[in-house]
Amino acid sequence: MSITVQSISKSFGTAPALHDVTFEVPAGSLMALLGPSGGGKSTILRIIAGLEEPDSGTIAIDGEEVTHLPARTRGIGFCFQHYAPFRHMTVWENVAFGLKVRHRPKAEIAERVSELLELVRLDGFSRRYPAQLSGGQRQRMALARALAVQPRVLLLDEPFGALDAQVRKELRTWLRELHERVQVTTVLVTHDQEEAMEVADRIAVVRDGRLEQVGTPAECYDHPASEFVLTFLGPATRLDGSWVRPHDLVVTREALPGSHRGRIERIVRLGFEVRLEVLLEDGTDTWVQLARRSYDALGAEVGDEVHVHVGVGRRTWPVGEETDPQGQSLVGVPPAP
Amino acid sequence: MTYLSLLVLLPMVAVFSKAFSGGPSAFWREVSQVQVRAALELTVVSSLIVVVVNALAGTAVAWLLVRDHRSVFARVIGPFVDLPFALPTVIAGIVLVSLYGPNSPLHADIAYTRTAVVVAMAFVTLPFAVRSVQPVLAALDQESEEAAASLGASPWATFRRVTLPSLAPAIITGAGLGFARALGEYGSLTIISGNLPLKTQVASVVIFGFVENDDLPAAAATSLVLFALALVALLIFSTIRRRFITAELP
Numbered sequence: 076m077s078i079t080v081q082s083i084s085k086s087f088g089t090a091p092a093l094h095d096v097t098f099e100v101p102a103g104s105l106m107a108l109l110g111p112s113g114g115g116k117s118t119i120l121r122i123i124a125g126l127e128e129p130d131s132g133t134i135a136i137d138g139e140e141v142t143h144l145p146a147r148t149r150g151i152g153f154c155f156q157h158y159a160p161f162r163h164m165t166v167w168e169n170v171a172f173g174l175k176v177r178h179r180p181k182a183e184i185a186e187r188v189s190e191l192l193e194l195v196r197l198d199g200f201s202r203r204y205p206a207q208l209s210g211g212q213r214q215r216m217a218l219a220r221a222l223a224v225q226p227r228v229l230l231l232d233e234p235f236g237a238l239d240a241q242v243r244k245e246l247r248t249w250l251r252e253l254h255e256r257v258q259v260t261t262v263l264v265t266h267d268q269e270e271a272m273e274v275a276d277r278i279a280v281v282r283d284g285r286l287e288q289v290g291t292p293a294e295c296y297d298h299p300a301s302e303f304v305l306t307f308l309g310p311a312t313r314l315d316g317s318w319v320r321p322h323d324l325v326v327t328r329e330a331l332p333g334s335h336r337g338r339i340e341r342i343v344r345l346g347f348e349v350r351l352e353v354l355l356e357d358g359t360d361t362w363v364q365l366a367r368r369s370y371d372a373l374g375a376e377v378g379d380e381v382h383v384h385v386g387v388g389r390r391t392w393p394v395g396e397e398t399d400p401q402g403q404s405l406v407g408v409p410p411a412p
Numbered sequence: 413m414t415y416l417s418l419l420v421l422l423p424m425v426a427v428f429s430k431a432f433s434g435g436p437s438a439f440w441r442e443v444s445q446v447q448v449r450a451a452l453e454l455t456v457v458s459s460l461i462v463v464v465v466n467a468l469a470g471t472a473v474a475w476l477l478v479r480d481h482r483s484v485f486a487r488v489i490g491p492f493v494d495l496p497f498a499l500p501t502v503i504a505g506i507v508l509v510s511l512y513g514p515n516s517p518l519h520a521d522i523a524y525t526r527t528a529v530v531v532a533m534a535f536v537t538l539p540f541a542v543r544s545v546q547p548v549l550a551a552l553d554q555e556s557e558e559a560a561a562s563l564g565a566s567p568w569a570t571f572r573r574v575t576l577p578s579l580a581p582a583i584i585t586g587a588g589l590g591f592a593r594a595l596g597e598y599g600s601l602t603i604i605s606g607n608l609p610l611k612t613q614v615a616s617v618v619i620f621g622f623v624e625n626d627d628l629p630a631a632a633a634t635s636l637v638l639f640a641l642a643l644v645a646l647l648i649f650s651t652i653r654r655r656f657i658t659a660e661l662p
Contacts, residue, residue: 126558146561153562159555163577163656173563176573217559224563 076137076227076260077102083122083132085115092118093284096132100228100277105254105261107275109268110307115284116264117232123262124230125149136227152221152259156233158213160205166192166216167201173224191219194253211242222257229261235270243267247274268308272296280304302395312361314385316394321364323389326351326373327382334384337361339377351375353383427639430632442633447609448618452637454529455615459594462533463587469534470541470590471583477542478549493543496536505603508532512604524606529614532600537590544586545579552578581656588649592642 078100085093093115100106108116121127123134125146133142141149161169170191174184192198195215205213214234221229234250235243251274254261265271271278272292280287280295280303288300299305305318312321315335330336337355349370351363363383365373375381385391432439442448473493477486496504512531513523522528552575560570598616605612615638622631 124562126562146558147564147566151562153559155555155559157553157555159553159559161556161560161574172560172565172573176560176563176565176569220559220563 078123078228078260078262079133079135079138080119080123081133081135083119083129083134085118085122085127085129091284093122093129096281096284096286098279098286098289100260100262102137102260103258104276105251105263105274107271107278108262108264108281109271109278110266110281110287112266114282116266116281118284119281120230120232120262120264123228124151124153126153150224150227152224152226152229154214154217154221154229154231154234156236158205158210158217160213160217162205164204165201166197166203166205166208169205169216170219170223172220177224187223191223194222194256195219209242210238211246214238214246218253222259226259229259231261231263233264233266235267236265243270250274272308278308280307282307297390299392302392305392310364312363313359313394314355314361314383314391315357315359317391318394319385319389319391321350321362323386324361324363325384325386326353326363326365326375327384328373328375330382331384334382336380336382339375339379339381342375342377351381353381355383424639427632427635430628431636433629433632438629439633439636442630443637445630447613448615448630448634450610451613451615451618452634452641454526454612455595455638456641458526458529458533458614459591461530462537462594463591465530465534466538466541466590467583467587470538470586471545471579473538473542474545474549477546494539497539501536501597501599502603503599504536505532505600508535508600508604523604524608524612526612528604528606529601529612532604533594533597536597536600537593540590540593541583541586544589545582548579548582577656581653584649584653584656588646588653591645591649595638595642595645 080096080098080100083093083096084091096115096119098106108119110116118127122129123136125141125144129142133140135141136149136151146153161172164172167188170188171184174187179187188201189198192201195218197212197215197219200208200212200216205216208216218231218234231250235246238246247270250263254274263271263274275292277289277291278295279289280300282303288295288304290298295304296308299308302318305311310321311318312324313319314324327334335355335357337353339351340354340360341352343350343352344367347367349365349367351365351370353361353363355361361383373381431442443452473489476483477490477493480486481490499507508528508531509523511518512520512528514521522531556574556578557570560574561567565573596616597614598620601614602617602620605614605617607613607617615634619631619634619638622628622634
């Protein structure tokens, strides 16, 4: 079931939260709403769910306009960052809730709940209370609860935001697998670009209540529509007055045509990845991201003189007006179709 | 411990020994007097009615104060919820008589009836009900209500299945405190009930009557029954409450 968000605007009191946001989530796909905190992405999600009303604009699910329908009749599943468990109910009762309020037959409820608990790998936990579960288990319970009612769309608000890094990575992979299996149209809100790039089919970058870009992770990464998208979606550094991805830079011992001389200030070893911080002759601080193997081949130490240039065929983007307080000046790359 | 003993336990022992100073049969004779039994019955029944009424009304008031906190009602009435606490209960009695007495401006003369007993008890114990529920309601995670709505629950189903169970321990606490307080209420009742023996005379007033007539064993015996009732009530309420709370703890 597709979701169509058309010209949504919303303000809270005098503070504008969303300006004219329009995008579409194709049926069966997983879209990530990505951006810094307070940028309005959760508000978009809550408007799709029917937990907030937009000041103007429309929401359609599967072509049917639902803008003024209450949440309970929209056929959505919603997961909150802090899981919002029903604390006085067991895991089983939590998952069964949506079916119970729909007065489904008992046998059907029992079957569906055990099916879902198996799906989210909580089959041994049905009699526990939420307080007896870990954060990751609670979020999986919340997912099962949302999926129990066979929603037309699944909406996840920072679902892994309150979990520690290790669990977050596990659940991310698991969510992607789950999505392949269940195939329900999903919108995920996150401020973690790695999470968005790993899990989503498409990313909508949201900042200050505006949509900066919508596209596949690769499109957004390789053809950022703005300086903000460029710097938010991945590492970016400066060379010769341009933005460049630090993994697109090449470091050599000898000067080459078009290379810039500098001195290694610091070396950060992160296992597979090695970061060289280089102070260039023109005073620019830049950094280069190398694979461990390339670094070993270079054999450089702190204080050594090196030469840096942009790899063949790699992109650079002009640096926008730094004085612009909003930093919104678009760089000269058209958004990918 | 010593402080608690001196303040609470010692007087209880004193009442206990006084009540049984004439032996168990004397104790039984005192408390089975018609007047005493009628008063105890009236006190317990009225208190029970008040518990139910206030659990409903107190929760409703707390709801308005928390969920509708910008309304005129919440702003104007909010600060007055504690008034029955702040007033000496004798004054509460006078207020009630002037409102619901023979010259009632509301044309609701209920003075010297059992209804008046219930009304007075409800008045002085309402703050327990409201103030127990209010902070819990304010701290309640509204996301779980939104979750219920997203799962298809109507506002009523959400209230009944999600909100109310979370409030239950607080409602029960308020009810327990209110019940114990209603059992022992004296000041307002002595004024508005008229103290008609066998009709509107409550236990505390009977006890005071015994004290005035220098019949301390009878006063102590009646007190002991009242005390035992309050204790049992508090135990029952805390047991019910614990059943609700253990569901949420590991």
